[in-house]
Amino acid sequence: ANMVRDGGESEYGFNVFIPVPQVLIEMIQNSATALDAASGNMFSQYPVSVSIAFIAAGLLLRSLLSKRVPVVLVPFEDDSEKMDAYTANKKISPTDASPKDSSRPGEIVCWDPSTMDFLGTVKAFTPADVIAASDRARKAQESWKSTTFAERRMLLQIFQRCILANMDGICRISCRDSGKTRLDAMLSEVLCTLEKLRWMIASGEQYLKPEYRESGIMNRHKTSRVEYHPVGVVGAIVPWNYPFHNVFNPLIASVFAGNAVVIKTSEYASWSTKYYGRLIKMCLEAASAPPELVQIVTGFGEAGGALAEGACDKLVFVGSVDVGKKVQMTCAQSLVPLVLELGGKDPFIVCDDAIPSALAQIAVRGAFQNMGQNCAGPERFLVYEKVYDEFCTLVADIVNTTHQGPPLGHELVDCGALRLPTHGKTMQALVDDAVRKGARVLAGGFLPKKGSRLSEGQFYPPTVLVDVTEEMNIMHKEIFGPILCIAKVKGNSDDEAIRMANNCDFGLSSCCFSASKSRANKILASVKAGMAAVNDLEGVTYMSQSLPFG
DSSP, X not given: OTTTTTXXXXXXXXXXXXXXXXXXXXXXXXXXXXITTOTTOTTTTHHHHHHHHHHHHHHHHHHHHTTTOOOOOOOOOSHHHHOSSOOOSOBOOTTSOOSOOTTSTTEEEEEOTTTOBEEEEEEOOOHHHHHHHHHHHHHHHHHHTTOOXXXXXXXXXXXXXXXXXXXXXXXXXXXXXXXXOHHHIIIIIIIHHHHHHHHHHHHTGGGTSOEEEOOOGGGTTSOEEEOOOOOSEEEEXXXXXXXXXXXXXXXXXXXXXXXXXXXXXXXXXXXXHHHHHHHHHHHHHHTXXXXXXXXXXXXXXXXXXXXIIIISSEEEEESOXXXXXXXXXXXXXXXXXXXXXXXXXXXXXXXXXXXXXXXXXXHHHHHHGGGGOOSSSEEEEEEEHHHHHHHHHHHHHHHTTOOBSOTTSSSOOSBOOOSSTTHHHHHHHHHHHHHHTTOEEEEOOSOOOTTSGGGGTTXXXXXXXXXXXXXXGGGTSOOOSSEEEEEEEGGGOHHHHHXXXXXXXXXXXXXXXXXXXXXXXXXXXXXXXXXXXXXXXXXXXXXXTTSOOO
16 A cells, blocks of 8 residues: 555556555554553554554555556545534534424435534435436346446446545545544444455355256256346345445445345435445446446435335345334335344353453453444343453443544544434433442443533443343343443353343344353354354454355
């Protein structure tokens, strides 16, 4: 990356300009003084992660240059997209912030949840608008479905190189629209998307080729095979927690399989679609792909409802259980095939032979990545009695040294803001219920007081709640926020840990830490969860794109 950061001619004769993202430069510069000096800082392991990101980006860039992949540089529309230090002329009140405004019918109100800066409005699509977008996508798919895998790979490679070239803007816009930190944006938005692209380019074709199957005794003189054909238009209703990756997640698989895609984003992550939409359009043009192949629609519930009612040939929904039930009921009437991913409440099991000092940083990272707003993230820390007190103390010490604030400010922060304006009150109610029933707060656990710095945005402090028991609401309701919730496994019993882990309606993912891998494997084999990780965060399975998710 350093070789081409200032631009110049490549050996193939076309202009190359791949700027090293300023966010990574600043992290490297600050790591020695800010991160290494803060020995208890929750993200002291990040210089290693950033180094890995540099190496991965460098290898990917070398590969792209060798394949004559054109570079796409996406322009900024205004200062809110271009500048970190941006202050709007208008602020949104934290107490009554809402994407709906009766004085602005047909529009979605957008704001930065960490500063409450008004960012403008975007169109709220009506059902008729969504159907029209789907019709445009369907027309584009008629030619795209006949493309070769080589042509589809080129499109994905153009996306890869475009993301590398525009990382600063992608991260800044994600931070401004969601309140996440720069580092969360780099690792969870950019790096995850690049890995998904890498895997699809390298391995996608083999899973879409015809598969020959046994014909059976009566058909031994014949051949039998399964062929995979594009479904047509894929619809995707995606949430607000990862504004960039949630758009590319359904896009990548859909277009590589020969489909068009219509992506309905959350009303709480609509502003960023202006920049991300331009990025997608420019990449489609660079690949000579149909310009209407990817449609992004913004709006409220009725816009997503149009997709479920038949405006697409297959639908993916990622969101809450309650809304997922409504989507499923609608798809049952329209017979639109549906894939649901409805969140989780993952157990993080710490056995009595584990070393708490080696796990504390991992636990904090897992709990507070993206302010805990993750479907696959640890929400129930089940810690064996022998190591319970030490684990609680170590975790609380780390969390009490963290810094919280606007992610695009001058201060280096560990934790950003919440995206939903009312979510802080929801979490406070869970904390209050737990405390009334005997839990203790070792860090955070309060709504910022009016007039304080954090009250100027949608902030809730990173919280450590210990002595949590199963009769408390917080052990059963999805938190989706920055609360590290610790319960004791009495008697250091594996059976008790398994029982507690399974005493929950959610079953997305899980992890277990033990000095014995076989013991951790045995425990996880009895935990009712779709994914499991031994001696690592359960969410890291997402970086293995060859694995299913859920």
